Each structure stands twice: as C-alpha cells, then as structure tokens.
Amino acid sequence: MSTPTSAALTHLKQRRAKLEADEAEIERQVYDLETSLLTDHSSGGNVLRGFEQALAQGKQHQQRKTKPFKTEERLFSVSSVSSQVVGELQAEADAVRTTASGRMAKPPSTFGVGRT
Secondary structure, rough: OOOOOHHHHHHHHHHHHHHHHHHHHHHHHHHHHHHHHHHHHOOOOOOOOOOOHHHHHHHHOOOOOOOOOOHHHHHHOOOOOHHHHHHHHOOOOOOHEEEEOOOOOOOOOOOOOOOO
C-alpha cells in the first residue's frame, strides 16, 4: 500500500528523470548544430569565428579546407554546466593542473566553464 506522499514522490522522480532526459537530448542537438556551424560554415566565416578573414581574402578563402576548431570555441555548449563539453574542458584542465611531480600547476583559464 502506497501513501499519497510516496505516490507524489514517485511521480516527481519520474518527471525529473524525463526532464533530465529532455535536457540531455537538447544539449546533444546544440552540440551537433554547433559542430556543424564550426566545421561546415567556417570557410565563409561565422558568428563564432568572425568574418574578418573571409572578407579580407574573398573567394580564395572560401574554397580552402575547413580549419579545425578547439573545444573552447564551443560557446553555446560551454554555457550549460551539464553539457558534455564542460566535462571535457574540466578533464583537460585537471590534466594540465597535475604535473609529473604530482604538484598542481597554475590552472588554465576556463572562460565560461561552470557558469550558468
């Protein structure tokens, strides 16, 4: 026999699980769209990388291969503390901080990481 309180708690847990799954799906979509923006549209310039080089070099620049991008350029994904990119950046930062002697090195700049 379940009490009204336990039934409500079960309902809230199910709702929370659904919301977390929805959030993960939205973050995956943002990650995929951001990857597309950084790779497919980089030769003509984009809002993340800017348009200066594309405008300066004209058509020659547009026919070049796409330039690889850094994790730090993922401005949309980094804006969510639960995004997979934040975990990647944190792992990179932890690896940089620990030196071969086991001492902590100067932490790298993690612009936007951990902020909501």
